Amino acid sequence: MSDKLFDRETMLDLSVNVIPLAIMGFFVIVFIVVAPFGFDPMTSALQFGLLVVPFVLLAILTYFSGLAVAGTQRSGALYLPGQAAVRGAVELEHPGESPPPQTESDPVAAEE
DSSP states (O other), X not given: OOSSSXXXXXXXXXXXXXXXXXXXXXXXXXXXXXXXXXXXXXXXXXXXXXXXXXXXXXXXXXXXXXXXXXXXXXXXXXXXXXXXXXXXXXXXOOTTSOOOOOOTTOHHHHHO
């Protein structure tokens, strides 16, 4: 794990939210620069409200979900990809930590 808050794996997890944020940001900029529907205070306020409010809420949600994902990656159990739900999968050690203690009931440790 790296020392950065949002490392590469976390950013890949958050890309499902970053892509819609970029699309909404693009349309806000286009509607400011081009104004294809003209400028009417009520219509423009509604138009930008329907873009800016979800943009802000999704940005907040993305930040907090990034914190949750990064925290889980740092403190949760670490397995090889696809092995978290496999019975008898061995937990990998986190970098800089001592390996987890082996118990008698661990079927993988009993085979060794």
